[in-house]
Amino acid sequence: MSEALVQVENLKKYFPITGGVFQRTIGNVKAVDGISFQINRGESFGLVGESGCGKSTIGRTLLRLNDKTDGKVLFNGRDIHALPKEKMRELRPKMQIVFQDPFSSLNPRIKVGEAIGEALLDHNLCDRKHLKDRVIETMQICGLASYHYDRFPHEFSGGQRQRIGIARALIMNPEFIVADEPVSALDVSIQAQIINLLSDLQREKQLTYLFISHDLSVVEHLCNRVGVMYLGSMVEMASKKELFSNPLHPYTKALMSAIPIPDPTIKRDRVVLQGDIPSPANPPSGCKFHTRCPIASERCKQEAPAYRDVGNQHFVACHFA
Amino acid sequence: MSVEVASLEKNTKVSVKQPDSPWRAALRRFTRNRLALMGLIILIFMFLICFIGPLFSPYVLNDYDLEVKNLAPNAAHWLGTDKLGRDILLRMMLAGRISLTVGLIATGISVVIGATLGALAGYYRKGVDTFIMRTADIFMSLPGLPILIILGAILSDLKVDASDRIYFLMLIIGVLGWTGLARLVRGQILTLREMEFMQATDALGLRDRRKIFRHLMPNVIPIIIVSATLGVAGAILYESALSYLGIGVVPPIPSWGNMISAANNMIDFRKRPWLWIPPGLCILITVTAINLIGDGLRDALDPKMKNR
Numbered sequence: 001m002s003e004a005l006v007q008v009e010n011l012k013k014y015f016p017i018t019g020g021v022f023q024r025t026i027g028n029v030k031a032v033d034g035i036s037f038q039i040n041r042g043e044s045f046g047l048v049g050e051s052g053c054g055k056s057t058i059g060r061t062l063l064r065l066n067d068k069t070d071g072k073v074l075f076n077g078r079d080i081h082a083l084p085k086e087k088m089r090e091l092r093p094k095m096q097i098v099f100q101d102p103f104s105s106l107n108p109r110i111k112v113g114e115a116i117g118e119a120l121l122d123h124n125l126c127d128r129k130h131l132k133d134r135v136i137e138t139m140q141i142c143g144l145a146s147y148h149y150d151r152f153p154h155e156f157s158g159g160q161r162q163r164i165g166i167a168r169a170l171i172m173n174p175e176f177i178v179a180d181e182p183v184s185a186l187d188v189s190i191q192a193q194i195i196n197l198l199s200d201l202q203r204e205k206q207l208t209y210l211f212i213s214h215d216l217s218v219v220e221h222l223c224n225r226v227g228v229m230y231l232g233s234m235v236e237m238a239s240k241k242e243l244f245s246n247p248l249h250p251y252t253k254a255l256m257s258a259i260p261i262p263d264p265t266i267k268r269d270r271v272v273l274q275g276d277i278p279s280p281a282n283p284p285s286g287c288k289f290h291t292r293c294p295i296a297s298e299r300c301k302q303e304a305p306a307y308r309d310v311g312n313q314h315f316v317a318c319h320f321a
Numbered sequence: 322m323s324v325e326v327a328s329l330e331k332n333t334k335v336s337v338k339q340p341d342s343p344w345r346a347a348l349r350r351f352t353r354n355r356l357a358l359m360g361l362i363i364l365i366f367m368f369l370i371c372f373i374g375p376l377f378s379p380y381v382l383n384d385y386d387l388e389v390k391n392l393a394p395n396a397a398h399w400l401g402t403d404k405l406g407r408d409i410l411l412r413m414m415l416a417g418r419i420s421l422t423v424g425l426i427a428t429g430i431s432v433v434i435g436a437t438l439g440a441l442a443g444y445y446r447k448g449v450d451t452f453i454m455r456t457a458d459i460f461m462s463l464p465g466l467p468i469l470i471i472l473g474a475i476l477s478d479l480k481v482d483a484s485d486r487i488y489f490l491m492l493i494i495g496v497l498g499w500t501g502l503a504r505l506v507r508g509q510i511l512t513l514r515e516m517e518f519m520q521a522t523d524a525l526g527l528r529d530r531r532k533i534f535r536h537l538m539p540n541v542i543p544i545i546i547v548s549a550t551l552g553v554a555g556a557i558l559y560e561s562a563l564s565y566l567g568i569g570v571v572p573p574i575p576s577w578g579n580m581i582s583a584a585n586n587m588i589d590f591r592k593r594p595w596l597w598i599p600p601g602l603c604i605l606i607t608v609t610a611i612n613l614i615g616d617g618l619r620d621a622l623d624p625k626m627k628n629r
Binding site: 060063065088089090091092093095096097099101104105106107108109110118119122123154165168169172 | 343516517518520521523524525526527528531535536539540
């Protein structure tokens with residue numbers, strides 16, 4: 001259980017801001033600013049945080065859909081950002097992604113069957129003769145019918161499109177899937193179906209997930225371990241049980257208190273954060289969260305808290321934890 | 322006309338039932354456009370006359386008969402005869418074959434070159450982009466007609482056989498015409514390559530060839546079609562201009578352009594209008610029809626362009 005499939009070491013991803021006549025770099029958006037964690041084989045690791053905190057950037061940099069700025073991503077012990085282009089392409093089938101928006105992630109002019117199966121051809125994982133059977137088999141696993149093979153994406157609903165996206169990733173027989181908010185664009189009733197599909201697939205195929213979400217209840221349902229991000233940094237990481245029963249970072253506490261409880265008789269203390277998330281191009285000094293933290297002190301403004309293990313594999317970056 | 326209306330009704334009925342695919346929606350928008358439909362009918366009519374008409378003519382090409390030279394239109398020669406006694410109607414139809422073919426193939430060549438180079442420039446960017454687009458800039462800054470005249474003169478100087486000359490002409494017009502489409506395609510590809518479905522192809526590890534030709538190209542086909550249609554009209558005009566100047570298609574092979582040039586003296590021009598009016602009308606009608614179709618296709622395939 002503790003064998004690492006993906007190891008992220010001090011990963012940084014800055015997007016340059018250019019300006020002036022000569023397009024010089026005049027600043028950096030620090031989307032991911034020094035993050036380390038590991039994802040063990042067979043587990044699903046949840047990554048939560050509000051919009052713009054760098055969750056998706058991590059997911060994409062992990063698969064080398066973005067170039068990194070600094071740090072390392074090890075997949076099965078190999079630094080994928082150091083691989084030559086063709087070697088990286090050969091590794092692609094092992095690591096797949098399910099995108100957030102099922103409408104923009106499918107090419108409108110390519111039939112569903114071809115969209116699912118084409119990558120097998122390019123990796124020589126299947127010959128043309130058996131391709132259609134294989135595609136239809138995968139489509140059925142993902143809850144699509146075989147007569148959907150010759151249809152175009154615009155003929156499907158959002159939930160069905162997301163199933164197509166999942167089938168497209170699954171047919172490659174990956175070890176690792178990044179699920180980048182796979183349900184946030186869907187209706188609640190469809191969300192449940194897709195989440196169940198993902199968790200069934202994980203059980204059957206021993207998949208490893210990085211599950212990116214801003215919905216804590218979804219993460220609670222699906223993940224073994226959870227990391228909480230704020231403004232490009234990891235502020236807390238623990239096993240699901242530990243995190244949900246004993247959140248230590250004030251930001252995590254605020255997120256927890258925002259989970260809706262479908263029972264109007266229960267009263268609870270909401271921690272409501274003031275203000276907006278600061279700009280990642282110009283993050284606050286000291287602890288990045290001090291501008292919105294309900295318990296911030298003078299020390300927080302000066303000194304960035306260390307990201308440390310408080311026991312029981314529970315990591316947190318707060319002076320008061 | 323009643324047949325047309327019936328087919329229109331049938332078309333709308335069908336489109337209500339079936340889900341609106343991009344192509345079917347475009348077809349529906351196109352058939353609603355009266356002018357474009359008229360252009361299409363005229364063009365088909367033109368093709369029929371040029372390619373099937375000569376089969377019904379009692380005359381054969383290059384059938385010189387000086388006894389009937391310079392006849393005005395009459396019962397035997399509907400459009401009269403020229404100074405060598407050849408039937409104008411037959412020559413006009415055969416000239417149409419040449420002019421239409423040259424226009425189509427020259428455009429085909431420039432579409433293949435333009436679309437491929439544009440796609441490569443847009444996909445690979447950086448050095449490839451700079452190289453291809455600067456080359457396109459150079460081509461665009463060459464004055465078109467003078468260059469064509471010079472190349473035509475070179476062909477004449479090399480004494481290329483009249484029938485081989487047609488192929489060179491197609492090639493020259495085609496090779497000079499790729500730049501506009503290359504720019505359009507490059508621009509589209511630059512936007513498309515940032516779309517999420519292209520990130521998905523990265524994640525799947527598809528080969529560049531499949532990414533460019535299966536994923537990007539189908540999304541630029543609408544603008545290729547529009548640009549190609551309008552390009553055919555341009556190529557026909559270029560061919561006519563060159564042939565009129567005597568450096569495009571040369572006699573004895575007829576083309577609309579060199580038929581008009583038969584009337585290059587005041588006597589023929591004023592006294593024998595049947596020499597130059599029919600081929601001139603053919604060029605006018607064909608080019609207008611193609612332009613109408615092109616405009617209709619643009620409105621049909623790219624609805625956003627319409628309300629510019």
